[in-house]
Amino acid sequence: MHEIVDRDEPIERGVWTRDEAIAFYRAKDEPFKIELVEAIPEGETMSYYTQGGFIDLCRGPHLPSTGRAGHAFKLMKVAGAYWRGDSNRPMLQRIYGTAWLTEKDLGQYLTMLEEAEKRDHRKLGRQLDFFHLQEEAAGSVFWHPKGWTLYREIEMYMRRRLSDAHYSEVKTPQLIDRSLWEASGHWDKFGENMFTAATTEDKTLALKPMNCPGHVQIYRQGVKSYRDLPLRMAEFGSCHRNEPSGALHGIMRVRAFTQDDAHIFCTEEQINSESVEFCNLLQDIYKDFGFEDIHVKFSDRPEVRAGDDATWDKAETALRDATNAAGLETLLNPGEGAFYGPKLEFVLRDAIGRDWQCGTLQVDFVLPERLDAEYVGEDGNRYRPVMLHRAILGSLERWIGILIEQYSGRMPAWLSPVQLVVAAITDSTHDYAKQVHTAALVAGMRAELDTRNEKIGYKIREHSTAKVPFILAVGGREAEAGTVALRRLGSDKQEIIHLDEVMAILADESLPPDQRRSKA
RNA sequence: GCUGCUAUAGCUCCAGCGGUAGAGCGCACCCUUGGUAAGGGUGAGGUCGCGUGUUCGAAUCACGCUAGCAGCACCA
Numbered sequence: 194m195h196e197i198v199d200r201d202e203p204i205e206r207g208v209w210t211r212d213e214a215i216a217f218y219r220a221k222d223e224p225f226k227i228e229l230v231e232a233i234p235e236g237e238t239m240s241y242y243t244q245g246g247f248i249d250l251c252r253g254p255h256l257p258s259t260g261r262a263g264h265a266f267k268l269m270k271v272a273g274a275y276w277r278g279d280s281n282r283p284m285l286q287r288i289y290g291t292a293w294l295t296e297k298d299l300g301q302y303l304t305m306l307e308e309a310e311k312r313d314h315r316k317l318g319r320q321l322d323f324f325h326l327q328e329e330a331a332g333s334v335f336w337h338p339k340g341w342t343l344y345r346e347i348e349m350y351m352r353r354r355l356s357d358a359h360y361s362e363v364k365t366p367q368l369i370d371r372s373l374w375e376a377s378g379h380w381d382k383f384g385e386n387m388f389t390a391a392t393t394e395d396k397t398l399a400l401k402p403m404n405c406p407g408h409v410q411i412y413r414q415g416v417k418s419y420r421d422l423p424l425r426m427a428e429f430g431s432c433h434r435n436e437p438s439g440a441l442h443g444i445m446r447v448r449a450f451t452q453d454d455a456h457i458f459c460t461e462e463q464i465n466s467e468s469v470e471f472c473n474l475l476q477d478i479y480k481d482f483g484f485e486d487i488h489v490k491f492s493d494r495p496e497v498r499a500g501d502d503a504t505w506d507k508a509e510t511a512l513r514d515a516t517n518a519a520g521l522e523t524l525l526n527p528g529e530g531a532f533y534g535p536k537l538e539f540v541l542r543d544a545i546g547r548d549w550q551c552g553t554l555q556v557d558f559v560l561p562e563r564l565d566a567e568y569v570g571e572d573g574n575r576y577r578p579v580m581l582h583r584a585i586l587g588s589l590e591r592w593i594g595i596l597i598e599q600y601s602g603r604m605p606a607w608l609s610p611v612q613l614v615v616a617a618i619t620d621s622t623h624d625y626a627k628q629v630h631t632a633a634l635v636a637g638m639r640a641e642l643d644t645r646n647e648k649i650g651y652k653i654r655e656h657s658t659a660k661v662p663f664i665l666a667v668g669g670r671e672a673e674a675g676t677v678a679l680r681r682l683g684s685d686k687q688e689i690i691h692l693d694e695v696m697a698i699l700a701d702e703s704l705p706p707d708q709r710r711s712k713a
Numbered sequence: 714g715c716u717g718c719u720a721u722a723g724c725u726c727c728a729g730c731g732g733u734a735g736a737g738c739g740c741a742c743c744c745u746u747g748g749u750a751a752g753g754g755u756g757a758g759g760u761c762g763c764g765u766g767u768u769c770g771a772a773u774c775a776c777g778c779u780a781g782c783a784g785c786a787c788c789a
Binding site: 328331 | 714715716717718724745746747748749750751752762763779780781782783784785786787788789
């Protein structure tokens with residue numbers, strides 16, 4: 194490519210009629226090009242460009258000559274891509290490259306990519322001893338004590354938030370007979386991606402890939418009145434989906450995951466207010482985790498769908514009003530809604546710039562019908578409730594992956610598995626260090642004690658690398674005065690604080706955001 | 714799942730291209746008791762992802778499988 198640039202060949206435009214183009218590509222026996230040209234209406238013309246001996250169709254415009262491209266480019270990767278994005282059609286080779294105005298810009302971009310790689314949750318997850326993955330359980334996470342501490346902290350936070358928002362929590366079975374999945378329609382659509390277990394009798398059980406049918410079963414116990422609505426049923430639902438091998442990615446896309454799932458059973462009139470409340474709750478929670486910049490996709494009615502147009506109008510309007518009321522800007526994703534209703538997708542971006550769907554809100558008129566959910570209205574007649582499927586974090590696994598990349602592993606104190614380390618400087622201060630450690634535990638902090646036979650510089654380095662937010666060094670001077678030398682992650686300054694005060698300060702800084710608010 | 718690539722010590726990686734391998738970090742032990750990002754010494758640790766084949770002999774060659782990486786397709 195560099196040689197072509199140096200040759201500075203002129204790039205010239207020409208025009209073909211449709212027939213000329215077809216004749217040209219027939220002669221060259223290029224079936225893909227012929228297909229492209231044939232898609233163009235008869236009688237139209239098309240432009241092509243030549244450069245040296247090379248000729249190709251292109252709408253243009255182009256640079257006047259190859260020399261203008263400069264040398265600030267680099268080929269990045271080679272990969273297959275399906276012809277016209279269809280996995281039933283042949284695969285072509287695609288070459289990816291990046292081009293910049295100057296070589297300096299290119300260099301900066303490449304450095305940026307290298308930096309982004311350091312934030313990769315797969316790398317940090319191992320370095321920080323959060324989790325591991327292994328061959329025998331592809332797509333399932335082995336959570337280590339530190340990662341599990343983080344996981345549970347998020348779960349506890351979510352429980353408080355959901356409880357405050359008037360959700361009740363349930364737990365539904367992992368294995369459910371295939372007949373229920375057939376009734377819900379999932380067997381038909383996703384049966385290939387469901388794990389099944391044969392029982393000794395001739396029954397097939399399926400590992401649940403989602404929680405909705407289970408929630409409907411709980412809803413159906415007893416007669417529901419309009420007075421029971423809206424009914425908000427939440428579950429940290431452990432789901433299994435047999436994802437295609439090529440789709441797996443660290444802990445972002447796995448085969449076993451836990452959704453912070455909930456279904457809101459409500460009337461059509463309540464869709465709007467419930468959606469608004471949900472969007473507000475979601476935004477509030479994202480803010481607590483440090484995400485202010487959310488992409489929201491609005492996916493409206495697909496071509497093949499259930500439900501009449503009036504119902505769709507109502508559902509789409511309700512969703513749109515809700516996003517507006519919640520101050521969310523949405524990107525239209527035309528025709529990408531679920532077959533049962535329109536969908537909001539809350540998307541976050543990872544370190545390498547890949548987008549991941551986290552939260553979602555879907556309006557569903559179909560499942561209540563299929564699984565026969567109903568309520569008794571004011572007039573004594575029976576009606577179908579509407580189901581709002583919603584998740585805020587999406588999957589705990591993905592959320593933690595995104596969080597790790599967002600913070601480069603340097604989690605806020607409330608999420609840090611180890612919030613504080615007491616590092617003794619010499620053996621003679623071990624007793625005092627133990628006392629400080631105990632004080633931290635009593636104050637409710639996740640604290641560790643480091644009395645190893647190592648120099649203080651070594652301990653500081655190690656715990657800083659492990660991204661512990663607070664390191665308390667204690668030596669003879671501190672033991673004498675009843676103080677600690679506090680070093681905060683990211684700072685090389687020391688604060689000498691009395692033991693009586695320091696734990697109150699740090700415990701307060703380590704409070705989850707919702708608890709800090711309610712304390713204030 | 715598809716296309717291409719990869720798999721060597723707990724981790725990060727080098728050498729080896731038919732005659733069974735090495736570094737740094739980590740780990741263990743010893744010396745050192747040191748005041749804010751690596752103190753010193755000694756040592757242990759690998760049937761080279763798995764299987765089959767070719768060969769006197771396979772980490773190395775062939776075939777198959779598994780997992781991972783990049784992209785595509787998929788994502789209830």
